[in-house]
Each structure stands twice: as C-alpha cells, then as structure tokens.
Amino acid sequence: MPEDAVASPAEALLRAVEADDQSAILSLAAETHYADLAQAYQELEEEQHPVFLNSIGPELAADMVVELPEGMIEEALDHFRPAELKILFRELSDDDRVDILQAVGDEARLRFLGLLGPEDEELTRSLLRYEYDTAGGRMTTRFGRLFASMTVKQAIEYLRRDQENTETLSRIFVVDARGHLIGRVRLRDLAFNTWDTPIRDIMEEVGPEQRVLATADQEEAAHLLLKYDLIVLPVVDEFDHMLGIITHDDAMEILQEESTEDFERFGGIAADQEESTYLSADPLNHFRRRAGWLVGLAFVSILSGYVMMRFGSVLSQVFVLSLFLPMVVAAGGNSGGQATTMVIRAMSLNELVKGTGLRVAWKELRTGFMLGLLLGLCMALFTAFVLPAFKPGLPAGIGYPRLAFSVAVALTAQVTSATFLGSLLPFGARAVKLDPAVVSAPAIAAIVDVSGMVIYFTVARALLGL
Amino acid sequence: MPEDAVASPAEALLRAVEADDQSAILSLAAETHYADLAQAYQELEEEQHPVFLNSIGPELAADMVVELPEGMIEEALDHFRPAELKILFRELSDDDRVDILQAVGDEARLRFLGLLGPEDEELTRSLLRYEYDTAGGRMTTRFGRLFASMTVKQAIEYLRRDQENTETLSRIFVVDARGHLIGRVRLRDLAFNTWDTPIRDIMEEVGPEQRVLATADQEEAAHLLLKYDLIVLPVVDEFDHMLGIITHDDAMEILQEESTEDFERFGGIAADQEESTYLSADPLNHFRRRAGWLVGLAFVSILSGYVMMRFGSVLSQVFVLSLFLPMVVAAGGNSGGQATTMVIRAMSLNELVKGTGLRVAWKELRTGFMLGLLLGLCMALFTAFVLPAFKPGLPAGIGYPRLAFSVAVALTAQVTSATFLGSLLPFGARAVKLDPAVVSAPAIAAIVDVSGMVIYFTVARALLGL
Numbered sequence A, B: 001m002p003e004d005a006v007a008s009p010a011e012a013l014l015r016a017v018e019a020d021d022q023s024a025i026l027s028l029a030a031e032t033h034y035a036d037l038a039q040a041y042q043e044l045e046e047e048q049h050p051v052f053l054n055s056i057g058p059e060l061a062a063d064m065v066v067e068l069p070e071g072m073i074e075e076a077l078d079h080f081r082p083a084e085l086k087i088l089f090r091e092l093s094d095d096d097r098v099d100i101l102q103a104v105g106d107e108a109r110l111r112f113l114g115l116l117g118p119e120d121e122e123l124t125r126s127l128l129r130y131e132y133d134t135a136g137g138r139m140t141t142r143f144g145r146l147f148a149s150m151t152v153k154q155a156i157e158y159l160r161r162d163q164e165n166t167e168t169l170s171r172i173f174v175v176d177a178r179g180h181l182i183g184r185v186r187l188r189d190l191a192f193n194t195w196d197t198p199i200r201d202i203m204e205e206v207g208p209e210q211r212v213l214a215t216a217d218q219e220e221a222a223h224l225l226l227k228y229d230l231i232v233l234p235v236v237d238e239f240d241h242m243l244g245i246i247t248h249d250d251a252m253e254i255l256q257e258e259s260t261e262d263f264e265r266f267g268g269i270a271a272d273q274e275e276s277t278y279l280s281a282d283p284l285n286h287f288r289r290r291a292g293w294l295v296g297l298a299f300v301s302i303l304s305g306y307v308m309m310r311f312g313s314v315l316s317q318v319f320v321l322s323l324f325l326p327m328v329v330a331a332g333g334n335s336g337g338q339a340t341t342m343v344i345r346a347m348s349l350n351e352l353v354k355g356t357g358l359r360v361a362w363k364e365l366r367t368g369f370m371l372g373l374l375l376g377l378c379m380a381l382f383t384a385f386v387l388p389a390f391k392p393g394l395p396a397g398i399g400y401p402r403l404a405f406s407v408a409v410a411l412t413a414q415v416t417s418a419t420f421l422g423s424l425l426p427f428g429a430r431a432v433k434l435d436p437a438v439v440s441a442p443a444i445a446a447i448v449d450v451s452g453m454v455i456y457f458t459v460a461r462a463l464l465g466l
Helices: A009-018 A022-030 A034-043 A046-067 A070-077 A082-091 A094-103 A106-113 A118-128 A152-161 A187-191 A218-227 A248-266 A283-310 A312-317 A321-348 A357-390 A400-431 A441-464 B009-018 B022-030 B034-043 B046-067 B070-077 B082-091 B094-103 B106-113 B118-128 B152-161 B187-191 B218-227 B248-266 B283-310 B312-317 B321-348 B357-390 B400-431 B441-464
Strands: A143-147 A168-175 A181-185 A232-236 A242-247 B143-147 B168-175 B181-185 B232-236 B242-247
Touching: A009 A022, A009 A034, A009 A046, A022 A046, A034 A046, A034 A070, A046 A070, A046 A082, A046 A094, A070 A094, A070 A106, A094 A106, A094 A118, A106 A118, A143 A152, A143 A242, A152 A168, A152 A187, A152 B187, A168 A187, A168 A232, A168 A242, A181 A187, A181 A232, A187 B152, A187 B187, A218 A232, A218 A242, A218 A248, A218 B248, A242 A248, A248 A321, A248 B218, A248 B248, A248 B321, A283 A312, A283 A441, A283 B321, A283 B357, A312 A321, A312 A441, A312 B312, A321 A357, A321 A400, A321 A441, A321 B248, A321 B283, A321 B321, A321 B441, A357 A400, A357 B283, A400 A441, A441 B321, B009 B022, B009 B034, B009 B046, B022 B046, B034 B046, B034 B070, B046 B070, B046 B082, B046 B094, B070 B094, B070 B106, B094 B106, B094 B118, B106 B118, B143 B152, B143 B242, B152 B168, B152 B187, B168 B187, B168 B232, B168 B242, B181 B187, B181 B232, B218 B232, B218 B242, B218 B248, B242 B248, B248 B321, B283 B312, B283 B441, B312 B321, B312 B441, B321 B357, B321 B400, B321 B441, B357 B400, B400 B441
Parallel strands: A143 A168, B143 B168
Antiparallel strands: A168 A181, A232 A242, B168 B181, B232 B242
16 A cells, blocks of 8 residues: 555645645645644644645634644734634634633734624623633533423424534523523433423433532533533533533543643643643743752752761761662652652542541551561661672671661651651642642652651661761 | 531431431432442441442442442442342443443452343443453443434434433434444434435544544543544444444543553552552552552662762762752752653653654753753852852862862753653653653652762762862
C-alpha cells in the first residue's frame, strides 16, 4: 500500500499547505474533524498560518479556533477581516464564543464584542459576567427547554422550531411557568409516547443534588457529572431558575485540566497563564513556571547544609556515617512524597471530605512506622553483614552491630515522621484555603531533608557516643 | 432550620441503618441515586452491611454494587441468596455485569455465571474474552442499531420494540446488511423527519478515525471520546463489524483512573491490585504499595553516600562546602523532577507523539541551562555578599568570590544535566514499552543525587585547588 493511502487527514492537509494548494486545503479541511484541524494548525510554522486560515475560511475555522491553546487564539483570529469574524462568531455556540473572548486580550475582547449581532452581544455579555472557571462561565444556554403544561405534540413542535438553537437534545429540561427547573424528559420519551400525553406525566424529577449553581466552581460541576453519570448537568441561579447546561465533553475537559494542574503543581511547577501545550510553549515559558520553586527551595536546602556543617566534626570522626547520610535524608523525601501523593489524589477524587484528617493521620502513622521498620531492618542487615566485607574502617570502640542499630533507628524515625508530615501538610494547605497540591514533592523533600539531617546526627551521636 | 432538614440522603440513610429501621432504609434508598447509595455503603461498619443490603434488596443493590471499589464487591454480593443474585444480575447492563465478574475471584465468577439466563450467560462469556482494560472489556452491546435500508417509520418501530435493551439512544448507529458500521443518526433526526424518509438519506457517515477496535487499550477509546467530543464511541472488530459502544461516562472514569495511576506511579507508589479508595485501604495495603520503591531507592542512595565518603577529605578541609552540598544535590532532584513531570503529563495528554524526543531534549536543555544559570547566580550573590556576614571561616587561600564561582558552576552543571536527563528518561521508558510514569519523582531524584555529588566535588576540587 503506498504511503499516501494511509496518511491521516491532518498529514494530507499539512502537505497541501506545504504545496500552497489553496483548493486542496479547503476540500481536505471540509472533510476533517475540527479537533484534527486544530492539531494540524498547531504543527504549522507561523508564516503558514495566513494561507491555511484564508483557505479554510471563517466557517470551518470557527470550531477549530476553540480547540487551540489559549495563547494561540488571538493571533489566529487576527488573520481574519471584520466581516469574516462576524461569520466566525455566528458559527460558534454561546459557550465557545465566551471561552474565546475570555482567552483574548481586553482590547480584542471589546473589538470582537462589537462584531456580534445585538442579541448575541447581550447574551455574551451576560455570560462574561461569570468567571471562566465557574459553572456559569462554562455553560451553554442553548439547551432544550419545555414547559410542564405542554403535550408531547406541542413539545415536539416547540423543539423542532427551536432546533437550530439547541446544543443537545440528549436531555430536555422541564421548567414551570416562572422558569424554575422541575424535571427532565428524554427525547425517546417524546418519540415513543402518544401525542396527547402531558409532559408532566412523562417527565422525571431532577433532584436538588443534580444541579449546580452558576457561581459554583467548574470542578464541582464536573464531579457531579462524573458521580451521577450525566450527559448534561443543569445550571441554575440561587432562585433555582434554569440558566443553562454543562455537557459531558466540558466535564471531561475540566477533569483533564484539573488533573494536569494537580500533577504539575505537585511536580513543583507554577500554573501556566497561557494554557499552552508542552510543545507550543517556548523555553522561556517553561523557565518562568519552574524558576520560582527552584530558587525558593534552594534557600530552604541551605538549612540542611547548615545542619550538616554544624555536625561536620561527627562526619570527620566516623567517615562511614557519610555512607548512610544521603540515604536517610532521601528516604524521608521519598516516603513523605508518597504519603502526600496519596492524600492529594484522594482529595481531588473527593474521597477525603472534611473531618477525615485524623483518620488519615492515624493510618499514615502506622503505615510510616511499618515502612520505617522495614527499611531500617534492610539497612541494618546490610550494615551488619555486607558492609564489613568492604572494610570501610570504623573508629575504635564502634562495632558493626552498633552502627547497624543506629542506622535502623534513624531510618525508622525519619520515615515515620516524614510519612506523617507528608500526609498532614495537604490538610494544612486545605485548611488555609490553598490547593492541597501546593505541597509539592520538592517542597516536602526540602522540609524533611532538614529534619532528616537533625535526626541522623542526633541518633548517631547518642547511640555511638560521639 | 433544623439539622434534619438539610441532611443529605446518604446521611439520613446512615441514621436509619444506625436505628436498624429496615422500612426506612428501603424507602430512603429508593429515592437515593446509586452513586450516593454506594457512598453511604462505604461509610458503614462491616457488621452493618447485612441489614443494609437485605433492606434494599437485589434490585436497588445492583447499580450500587457497580460503583463500589473492586475489593468490596464480592463481599457485598455474598450477602445475597442465589435467587436474589439472579435478580441482581438481570438488573445490570451487560458491561456492568462483566465489570463485576472481572472484580471477583475465579470461584465466585463461575458460580455467578451459572446464575445467569442462557442468553445473558453467552453474551457475558463472550465479553469476558476481552481484557478488563480494553475497549471490548468496557463496551456495552446494548446500543441502538438500525439498517441503512429502513425508513424513519420502520426505524422508530424497531427502536421502540428494542427500547428495553438499549443503554442510550443519544446516538444510533447504522449498519449494512452484514453488520458493518457505516453511519449514525440522532434520535432528533428521526423525530423531526417525515416517516417515509430513508435512513440512508439522513444518516451521517462515521469516519474511520471515530471508531475503536475491541482489542485496543481503553485509554485509546477514552482519548477518542475526549478529542472528538463524543457521547458514544462505536467499538468494532478487525473486519469493521459493529460490536458495541463505549459511553461518555465510561470515558470519564477511564481518564480519571488513568490520571490516578500516573499520579501515584510518579509519586513512587505501585499500582493497587484491589482498586480500593484511600480510606478503604488498610495500612498494610498502603505499606505494600510503597515499600518496594522505598527499599530499592534506598540502595541507590548508598551510591551517593559512597561518593560522599570518598570525598570526605574535601569536606573536612573546607567545612563550608557542606553548606551547599544538600542544595546542589536537591536542586538536581527538583529540576529533574519538574522536567519529568512536564514530559509525563504531556505524554498522557497525547501531546508528544513519536519523533518528538529530540525537540523535547533541545527545549529542556535550554530551559535547564537558564534555570541553572539563574540558580547559580542567586547562590553566587548569596555566597559573595551574605555569607561573609556569618563568618563561616574559609581556609587560607580561598576567598568568597572563588567559592561563589565554584558553587555557581556546580549548580549550573547539575541543574542543566538533571533537567536534560529528567526529560529524556520518560522517552527511554516508553521506548522499552514501559509506562513513562515509572520514571517517578523519587527515582529521578535518587539518580541525580549521585551525579550531583560527583559534579559538586569535582568542580570544588578543580576550582578551589583542593
């Protein structure tokens, strides 16, 4: 089979751009999913953007632009003339339009708002009142809405007329005369029931827990969709008026964004203002997101160095103590980091509600103690039975058994305390309203490095009589 | 407002169990979503399980059991008599039934299979052939299916007859006479078109990229649903016969599981065989998942200790070198961990396809060099201008400027090499078919601890003339 036959749509497109073949670009783009279009666009060089965008035109570009990383959106839109932008914005659903306006600069936002029709402009302005990361900021107002007093026949006609303006009819919501959310019907209930059946009789009630306030955090909305296996979640105001819906695909995106944020934060990386992808961010962007923690933690590490310097005489008396120092210190960072990892992930899966801190602390104290004992035992055996073969040279008066015992005690103390501390710090962060994931792996390591040094030297001095 | 009025359904249920009030349990459970039921069940003491399960009965228990952590499922099912289990299994959709059978032991699986009706048993056995973590293992066969040759009227009648057996009608798939997937229609297209319209005319083609092989990894399926904003993804065999669907809620669960796995693995924690939640796992389970890495990495750390011991004379000549040793070493772990974090997350978001390794390496080399320079500069300034105030005492012939320069050079070398290494190791893991996240934060730290020691002492010896 020739290579050409298996080329993905995105690859064929890239070749057409390379060849500057505008009509091939257009016909290929028309057959390509917007998610693939966005992927292809991101692989282009910047000087190829104009020919690509002009070839596909504003209608095809609309859905694609939504999929781009935030930092690329304004640049892409600037390649279109105002008349084309009008078409592009008209193609977008209301929530996508709002997402785009939230991604561009203030000047561009005002300019773009001026291009919308009066109705769209009013709707968009009202949605822009909600922060980007709230349920209101992510919702679409294009949902199927029926009144409880309608019959199936009236409902079908009403929905058909409104068809253009609804994003999904997978779930259709029923409101009372004053717009309060009271129930939902499925399209299949309409299709499979007789025309004179009242909507009230076939609707299913929507429980108070299966709706979200417009001002609630977007993550709350996503977790509700996940928990209750919903396709759409209704968004209401504080008086229970139905305002819009959040759909399953938004929820998936929100959960992915949240996981990325947790993961990166835990790795000691600051949030990305531009929401770029790894490859689209230049080294300077990567540098900015990492430099803060790196420099801050370096100064914390000087404390470890200070402890080490103070106990320098101990190390020069018993050279072999150096052999275990990095291990005792690192074991704290590793076990503390493990505990923090477990707690932070459980928190973001909503497994650790308020009041579970004590249970977690008790569990981790026992886990840490067991881990410390095991590690201590392993290293004691190593010290007593393997180390002598290397003849490292011990000072007079200190035998291998005593050294083994000291190492084991220090390790047990260090691992137990680090595990305990690592599990509690995320609760501390949460108590002062910080994201628990700010307790990053590097941060916990830096902290228990200091305690590890102190524990190690104190135990060695006491048990070896130095 | 009295406390009672705001109690969540789950809380009211827990109180009814406390009071051993079986009829209250049943009536409350009937109004409670199965996700909330499962949550309430997990908060019960083990001796309360029988009264709870017997009160709600097999029909309500069915959907709840699916939501439990894997380790709790078999115990829950064992509280029911065979006749009740028959009812419970009949209530379940085919994919949930398979999930449950995959969660229980071999003996229980055979016993439960014997309780199914002949048709269900055959279907279940055929689904059990797929591994749990493949698209086939997660799919349901209860999807809406039409033939291209039908009219809208025939289609609606066909679907109505089949209604009981379909999980979702949000998307209905169209097959040809031999069962090959050729398109899809939306229920609204049926509801809003005249009865004599041929399905062929209103169906939308399903592109080759918007389907997944039954043997493909479940993550591939989830990523397709996410990328193309789908509610359902069709699952096919190698001849393109339509076998089933994977729904948006499965995809969300898969993505969450995958993020948890990455997060924990990166934190140096082994996979959980029992898929328990944080609180439901006992300390022994936590211990087992963490002990392996902890002990393994401890032995790697002895290498660092060995390097330190070998250079012990350098430290005793210039005590102040101890002050910076932990910092230089930790800066490597921190910056290497940051690079690994970014690369692993980008990989699991599918941003780093094959052939991007060189671009990543080049980006990280520059980022690491900038970070190293910055950190080196900060510490050089600290050494030259702040440190002298503390009078740490330098040996004759070594001034603060020379010490500052040495520290800066060592830091730059350590951060640059650690960042570079941290970004490449996940590619290495992927190349040998390992999950990139096995390159955990503790692992990268242990590795660059050793190189940090060597770099620091080598630079100090060379530049300070020791």
